[in-house]
Amino acid sequence: MALLEVSGLTVATHDDRAPALVKGVSFSIEAGEIVGVVGASGSGKTLTALAVAQLLPRTLDVDAHSLVFDGVDLMESTDTERAEVLGGQLAMVFQDPLSSLNPVRHIGSQMIESVRRHRGLSKREALQLAETCLADVGMVDPAGCLKKHPHELSGGMRQRVMIAMGLMGDPRLIVADEPTTALDVTVQAQVIDLIVKINRERGTAVMFVSHNIALLSEFCSRILVMREGKIVEDLSTDALLAGASHPYTRALIRAVPNLTTDRDRELATVDDL
Numbered sequence: 001m002a003l004l005e006v007s008g009l010t011v012a013t014h015d016d017r018a019p020a021l022v023k024g025v026s027f028s029i030e031a032g033e034i035v036g037v038v039g040a041s042g043s044g045k046t047l048t049a050l051a052v053a054q055l056l057p058r059t060l061d062v063d064a065h066s067l068v069f070d071g072v073d074l075m076e077s078t079d080t081e082r083a084e085v086l087g088g089q090l091a092m093v094f095q096d097p098l099s100s101l102n103p104v105r106h107i108g109s110q111m112i113e114s115v116r117r118h119r120g121l122s123k124r125e126a127l128q129l130a131e132t133c134l135a136d137v138g139m140v141d142p143a144g145c146l147k148k149h150p151h152e153l154s155g156g157m158r159q160r161v162m163i164a165m166g167l168m169g170d171p172r173l174i175v176a177d178e179p180t181t182a183l184d185v186t187v188q189a190q191v192i193d194l195i196v197k198i199n200r201e202r203g204t205a206v207m208f209v210s211h212n213i214a215l216l217s218e219f220c221s222r223i224l225v226m227r228e229g230k231i232v233e234d235l236s237t238d239a240l241l242a243g244a245s246h247p248y249t250r251a252l253i254r255a256v257p258n259l260t261t262d263r264d265r266e267l268a269t270v271d272d273l
């Protein structure tokens, strides 16, 4: 069984007359796999990621035939089971770390909060773990970082802190929603290298949301293409680079000049995809 199996996931507003925002999508992610989710703005990528992490706002209705993470159907599970999964095994990294971090609290106290609640560690043990996780994500002075406030760190460093915070629970899946979009290109590459390193060294699966199919093709083994709330294609990156793809995927490829596939020449002759 896959690590994550989503079947018939629908997300909608409470307005019955409005069309659903995510329309019955199904996909799976194997343990240790990096899967990209790509699509134009508004195609439903973030809502799908938030539904997996059970973080959708209450203003939205969510329904699914099943949403099984590590053998537990989160649609059917108790609050306690869900809290256990979400308290550690599944970590979420957002585009803007500043909106996830409390500006007036030290990094250390924010990092240890969840792990103390869910794993019953003492403050000292939790701070030791936080320091180790900060070292794992390449922070040069992990002990010093614990005593800093978010605004004292650069954007790239804040994103490393968010990833370190996710690692505190030793997750099996990291759901990363455009984690590098707000960063400049060099820092973006460093954060992606870090996520790939975590995947290789710890076997952590990754669901990586981006609007950039070329970027995803560099490190994902599989890519889900979303359009208007549906997954229109689910293909391996090898298949993508070989050129076998849906017209909408080809349009996304065409929008990125530095991704070359066998189809590129053909694409230049295809009108109005």
Ligand SMILES: Nc1ncnc2c1ncn2[C@@H]1O[C@H](COP(=O)(O)OP(=O)(O)OP(=O)(O)O)[C@@H](O)[C@H]1O
Pocket (backbone or CB within 6 Å): 013, 021, 039, 040, 041, 042, 043, 044, 045, 046, 047, 048, 057, 059, 060, 211
């Ligand atoms: N809380 C909400 N209430 C109502 N509609 C919403 C809500 N959140 C998102 N939407 C709408 O749902 C659709 C899908 O949004 P979503 O954020 O998943 O898109 P996305 O593919 O992640 O886009 P982007 O790349 O711009 O982040 C959009 O039309 C958006 O306006």
